[in-house]
Amino acid sequence: METLIKNRIRQVKNGDQNAFSEIVEIYKDKVYQLCYRMIGNSHEAEDLAQEAFIRAYINIESYHIDKKFSTWLYRIATNLSIDRIRKKKPDFFLDAEVTGTDGLTLYSQLAADVDTPEEEVESLELQQTVQAAILKLPDKYRAVIVLKYIEELSLKEISDILGLPVSTIKTRMHRGREALRKHLKEV
Numbered sequence: 001m002e003t004l005i006k007n008r009i010r011q012v013k014n015g016d017q018n019a020f021s022e023i024v025e026i027y028k029d030k031v032y033q034l035c036y037r038m039i040g041n042s043h044e045a046e047d048l049a050q051e052a053f054i055r056a057y058i059n060i061e062s063y064h065i066d067k068k069f070s071t072w073l074y075r076i077a078t079n080l081s082i083d084r085i086r087k088k089k090p091d092f093f094l095d096a097e098v099t100g101t102d103g104l105t106l107y108s109q110l111a112a113d114v115d116t117p118e119e120e121v122e123s124l125e126l127q128q129t130v131q132a133a134i135l136k137l138p139d140k141y142r143a144v145i146v147l148k149y150i151e152e153l154s155l156k157e158i159s160d161i162l163g164l165p166v167s168t169i170k171t172r173m174h175r176g177r178e179a180l181r182k183h184l185k186e187v
Contacts, residue, residue: 001026005069012060020060024053027070030151031077037146038081040135048084052077068160074151075161078143085139133183141176144169 005026011019031052036045055076056063063072134142147158155173159166 002068006065009060009063009065009069012057020057023056023069027073028053030070031073034074034077034146034151035081037131037134037150038078038139038142039084040131044084048077048080051080055080068157071157071160074147074153074157075163078147078161082139082143085142129184133180136183137176137179141172141179144172145176145180148173 005023008019008023012023028049032045032049035048035052036042039045039048052073056073059076063069134145137145143162144158147153147161148155153161155166155169158169162169164172
């Protein structure tokens with residue numbers, strides 16, 4: 001897969017714009033999920049994912065072909081998400097009732113992959129609880145928690161994405177887990 005990506009990137013660098021659309025197709029869901037887990041809003045996550053691909057395309061010349069492309073792309077998406085978090089205070093809450101509905105919340109937009117209605121409700125409640133707790137974390141902890149446990153990246157990949165030493169990533173992961181545990185205990 002990485003060889004295919006590198007070939008497409010060479011084509012993009014040589015002026016083939018269509019080759020980039022293949023790259024977008026391969027990574028669009030992963031980048032969206034990363035942004036969604038960082039931001040907690042599907043519309044903003046879509047905007048951020050699009051912005052990440054635009055920035056990647058514009059700055060493709062700065063990408064070093066010997067490095068892993070996904071790490072470079074995730075770094076762009078993570079930085080955009082962190083910037084959005086810092087620039088804007090949350091103006092919505094997932095547990096707030098959606099106007100014009102009969103008690104529905106934004107949590108009802110989260111998909112659940114379960115069999116029975118009871119399991120679906122339990123799973124949705126757990127997802128809501130964990131996502132709400134993740135959104136309460138400071139952005140430096142949120143980033144490592146999302147990249148490690150949601151995106152399932154290695155410590156080295158997270159280090160490359162965030163531009164921090166692995167030891168700092170480990171410290172932030174530990175502190176992030178402790179903060180997450182504290183938030184979840186309160187629930």
